[in-house]
Amino acid sequence: xxxxxxxxxxxxxxxxxxxxxxxxxxxxxxxxxxxxxxxxxxxxxxxxxxxxxxxxxxxxxxxxxxxxxxxxxxxxxxxxxxxxxxxxxxxxxxxxxxxxxxxxxxxxxxxxxxxxxxxxxxxxxxxxxxxxxxxxxxxxxxxxxxxxxxxxxxxxxxxxxxxxxxxxxxxxxxxxxxxxxxxxxxxxxxxxxxxxxxxxxxxxxxxxxxxxxxxxxxxxxxxxxxxxxxxxxxxxxxxxxxxxxxxxxxxxxxxxxxxxxxxxxxxxxxxxxxxxxxxxxxxxxxxxxxxxxxxxxxxxxxxxxxxxxxxxxxxxxxxxxxxxxxxxxxxxxxxxxxxxxxxxxxxxxxxxxxxxxxxxxxxxxxxxxxxxxxxxxxxxxxxxxxxxxxxxxxxxxxxxxxxxxxxxxxxxxxxxxxxxxxxxxxxxxxx
Numbered sequence: 394x395x396x397x398x399x400x401x402x403x404x405x406x407x408x409x410x411x412x413x414x415x416x417x418x419x420x421x422x423x424x425x426x427x428x429x430x431x432x433x434x435x436x437x438x439x440x441x442x443x444x445x446x447x448x449x450x451x452x453x454x455x456x457x458x459x460x461x462x463x464x465x466x467x468x469x470x471x472x473x474x475x476x477x478x479x480x481x482x483x484x485x486x487x488x489x490x491x492x493x494x495x496x497x498x499x500x501x502x503x504x505x506x507x508x509x510x511x512x513x514x515x516x517x518x519x520x521x522x523x524x525x526x527x528x529x530x531x532x533x534x535x536x537x538x539x540x541x542x543x544x545x546x547x548x549x550x551x552x553x554x555x556x557x558x559x560x561x562x563x564x565x566x567x568x569x570x571x572x573x574x575x576x577x578x579x580x581x582x583x584x585x586x587x588x589x590x591x592x593x594x595x596x597x598x599x600x601x602x603x604x605x606x607x608x609x610x611x612x613x614x615x616x617x618x619x620x621x622x623x624x625x626x627x628x629x630x631x632x633x634x635x636x637x638x639x640x641x642x643x644x645x646x647x648x649x650x651x652x653x654x655x656x657x658x659x660x661x662x663x664x665x666x667x668x669x670x671x672x673x674x675x676x677x678x679x680x681x682x683x684x685x686x687x688x689x690x691x692x693x694x695x696x697x698x699x700x701x702x703x704x705x706x707x708x709x710x711x712x713x714x715x716x717x718x719x720x721x722x723x724x725x726x727x728x729x730x731x732x733x734x735x736x737x738x739x740x741x742x743x744x745x746x747x748x749x750x751x752x753x754x755x756x757x758x759x760x761x762x763x764x765x766x767x768x769x770x771x772x773x774x775x776x777x778x779x780x781x782x783x784x785x786x787x788x789x790x791x792x793x794x795x796x797x798x799x800x801x802x803x804x805x806x807x808x809x810x811x812x813x814x815x816x817x818x819x820x821x822x823x824x
Contacts, residue, residue, distance in 0.1 A: 399439040403427045419451070422791055424783060431458035433802035436788070444788040445807055447797040451790075452603070452635050455661035455721075455750070456711050457802025463664050463707040470703035478694065484702045491709050492672055495642040497652045498631075501678030504670050504697040508634035509537030511657035511669040512597065514681075514691060516541055518655065518671075519595035519628035521689045522680055527589050529596040529627075531576040533764045535604035536597055536632050540567045546604065547794065550768050576602055577610065577762055579617040586625055596622055597630040600645040604635075605767055606753035606794045607746050609760075615651040622654070628677070629653040634669070638662050639721075639798075640749040642712055664708040668701030717801060721750035724799045724808055728752050731812040739819055743774075750799040754778065767794065774822065781818035787811055 404425055407414035415421045427439040434457055437443045446458070456463065474482060489502040505511055516528060528541060532553065536542035540563040548557040556568055572589065574581040576598070586593050596618055602608040622629040630653055636645040637658035646652055655673035662668060672678070681691040711717060729752050732745035736754070745754040746761075756774040761767035772793040779791040789797050799808075 400425070400427045403439055419792070424780070424791070433457040433459075434800055434804070434807055442786065444783070444786050445803075445811065446788050447799070447811075448788055448790045449798040449800060450665060451660070452639060452751075452796075452798050453660040453663070453665040454798070455639050455800055456664045456708060457800045458665070460664055460708075460711070460802070462711060463666070463704050466703045466707035467666065467700055470699040474699050476695070476698055482697070482699065482702075484699060484706065485697045488697075488702050488705050488709075491706065492658070492670060495647075495709075496637070496644055496656060496658070496672055497646050498654065498656050498674065499672035500675040502670055502672040503678065503681060503683060503691060504668060504702070505693050506667050506695050506698075506701070507537070507669050508632070508657060508659040509539060510693065511634070511659060511671045512536040512542065512630075512632055513539045514671050515630050515655045515657055515673075516595060516597065518677060518680060518689050519630065522677055523594040523626065523628060525592050525594035526570045527572055527593040528570060529572045529574055529582060529585055529593055531574050531598050531602065533576060533602050533605040533608065533767070534597075534599045534632070536599075537634075540564060541571055542597065544568065544571060545573045548764075550765065553765065576608055576764060577614050579614065579621065582618065582621055586621065586627070593625065593627050595628040595630050597632055599632050599635065600649060600651075601636055601640075601748055601751075602764075603751060603796050605764065606755065606796045607748055607751055608762070608764065608767055609746070609748065610649070611762055615649050619651050619653075628655060631656045633657060634659045635661075638709065638712060639751070641718065642709065662708065663701055663704040664711075666701045666704035668698070668705050711801070718749070720801055721799055724803055724805070725750045725752055727805065728799070728808050728811065731808070732815060735812065735816045735819060739816070739823060741819060741823065742771075747796070751796050752799075753794070753796045755794075770794075777822060778815075778818060781822065782811075782814060785814045785818065787814055 428436045429439050430437045436446050492502045493499045530542055532545045535546050543560050544558045546559055572585040574585050631646055633644040633656050639661040641647050657671050659669035681687045681689050683691050729745045736743040742758045743754055743756045744760050747753055756771035775793045776791050779789040782789050
């Protein structure tokens, strides 16, 4: 008689009710998960297996799961207010003040619910203020689920140079209006603009393309984009949905010293609670119709819900501690250094790279600086390594090129145990 495990029972029930058994396509992975509790740096699944979490829900968890100070602030907020749908609450004003205080380009701030919404609004605003149609995005960058940017994300090498649309149902005009350029190549951007003179509304990018792990901008690249945008009347958008707050309270733009016209934020902004923001120069942001003179539509029933706003305020408060980012960066340095020492000692062609609290091990000999280099790695080993770590209780999403994250709840001991397990997994893989 076959015994059905608790996880199998849940998965079977989910598959009968939910298309594919998951509510986001990226959650369909092997091994399948049925988490039931989470706290700090750990979560537990329906079988009772406990995992040290390095996935962190694609990055929103920056303090730790169910972080007490965040949850307490959320409970306090919803005991006094929920959703009014009129006017502005003091909490919303406080959060706008915090974002404007920290983020260099944030002269004005509007709140919405997801990174997808934020990038959608930023692109629409750019087209409205410039009167242009075309959009420059970069191979490998992800900016949400809307048609204008849902292309050329994890593109196989044989399809590079073509439009690689990630969804059925996208309209031909939107596909045609999106120009794909190579990250770290200013020449490709200048060529795209030259081919469409006076018709490029915006350049949008992840200042660090974390969607493909960690592809660091080379010296002069971000500043070069700023200069190209200024010279051609183009709106420069930094999508800091991942980098914002995780790497710095001011986002990567503060670290790089390059200020975009608009920026989008979400994820680590509220430690896993749903909220996002679009922020930028006042002469642009005042064109949204939340302003009396604005013509660009901006609305959302759940925009600035007390739950997300209070979570964001509590998260930013925690990250304002001088020790917060120092701890995140220290752990990141420790795990990257340790993994590189292990692979060198074992003679494995692999490189662990990353920035701040993000790390990723590519199975190639040198750190990639272009998307092509990044994809020229051993994808099978990448996934096998992570699956081996999962079997030992260290959860890293078993999908090629995806990044790992650290939180304030991770400890030096957690990192050292991870390094020990990593060496054992890699030795077995070599054997």
